[in-house]
Amino acid sequence: MQGTKRRRAVSLAAAALALWLTISPALAEPAVPADEETRSVIEKSLSVVEIDKEIARIETEQTAVEAKLSASQAALDKQEADIDGKREEAGKVLRAYYTGERNSLLTALLSSRSLSGMLAILDFFDLIFASDRDTLNAYQAHYQALKKTVASLNAQSAQLTEVETRLRTQRARVVALQSDVDSALNGREDADKLRSLIDDYTAYWQNVGLVEVNRYFNALSKAMGQIPSWVEKDKGMLDIDDFNYTLTIPDGKLNAFLRGQNPLFDNFAFAFKEDKVIITGKKDDLEVELSGHYTLEPAGSILFHVDELIFNGLALPDTTRKQLERQFDLGFYPSEIVSFLKAKSVSVKDGALVIKLSISL
Numbered sequence: 001m002q003g004t005k006r007r008r009a010v011s012l013a014a015a016a017l018a019l020w021l022t023i024s025p026a027l028a029e030p031a032v033p034a035d036e037e038t039r040s041v042i043e044k045s046l047s048v049v050e051i052d053k054e055i056a057r058i059e060t061e062q063t064a065v066e067a068k069l070s071a072s073q074a075a076l077d078k079q080e081a082d083i084d085g086k087r088e089e090a091g092k093v094l095r096a097y098y099t100g101e102r103n104s105l106l107t108a109l110l111s112s113r114s115l116s117g118m119l120a121i122l123d124f125f126d127l128i129f130a131s132d133r134d135t136l137n138a139y140q141a142h143y144q145a146l147k148k149t150v151a152s153l154n155a156q157s158a159q160l161t162e163v164e165t166r167l168r169t170q171r172a173r174v175v176a177l178q179s180d181v182d183s184a185l186n187g188r189e190d191a192d193k194l195r196s197l198i199d200d201y202t203a204y205w206q207n208v209g210l211v212e213v214n215r216y217f218n219a220l221s222k223a224m225g226q227i228p229s230w231v232e233k234d235k236g237m238l239d240i241d242d243f244n245y246t247l248t249i250p251d252g253k254l255n256a257f258l259r260g261q262n263p264l265f266d267n268f269a270f271a272f273k274e275d276k277v278i279i280t281g282k283k284d285d286l287e288v289e290l291s292g293h294y295t296l297e298p299a300g301s302i303l304f305h306v307d308e309l310i311f312n313g314l315a316l317p318d319t320t321r322k323q324l325e326r327q328f329d330l331g332f333y334p335s336e337i338v339s340f341l342k343a344k345s346v347s348v349k350d351g352a353l354v355i356k357l358s359i360s361l
Contacts, residue, residue: 065160243359250272276307277348294331306325335360
């Protein structure tokens, strides 16, 4: 029995090894094209693949918004039906007061000949007026709910219009890029070879490049979360002048900190240039370089924006950069360093990130 299990395990291992040997060459880094025209065609082909992902994401968003819009429309229809009855009831109450129908109650009260009779009429008043208030309040509540649903419906309609505009824009981009690629391939003697190279690059990016980029960004996002405690321990980076605070983070110190957080960053580096942040990473045959900038948000947080992303010498489209920004947070949050401080400016100097802080009142 054990011999049978051992032979089965060996067979499975051999099959797995054979499968790996079959797949591995397909995922090896393709040769980097030397001429600019070929590189441009491959860049555009990668952009088509990446923008197609954004189209799929927007289509999912569109479906969700349409479902919300449909539900809101159904709620609106029901509320409009409900409010018709409440409007009629409220109208009857108001007409009763306007036409003096309630005056007879006042007459009955004034003509009461005993205290017990007056108290009974007052109790009756209370019941009627309470019922009137409930009727009017119910109408008002339904009316306010109706207004809120209409506002939500309008907002969702505007959102759907914006989503559909983005979808049309991205589809037009894909069509134009694919047309450029097809035009470049038509008539070339090496068209089949170039198509094969495009397929290789696409597979390498999807199965290796994107996985590694996401892994680095995920580790970087986690490391950024430790920045506040690191700054607290290294008081030399925080300069205090009366009520003005300046946090200066040299890129060398930041790189040392990151490498202490995760060995992934041993071949990874931040470089602060004038008004620009450059991040480079290299692992085996994979090279990634991105440049970006920081912005100060109204709430006092400092967010990082990716301006350019280059994978093995090929520029990836803005949709890929935006997706990384959505997926991974590489920002700074000064209030987590000292709770009563907020950022009032951020700038990138040659070799350092400089954040001006003030007391948050």
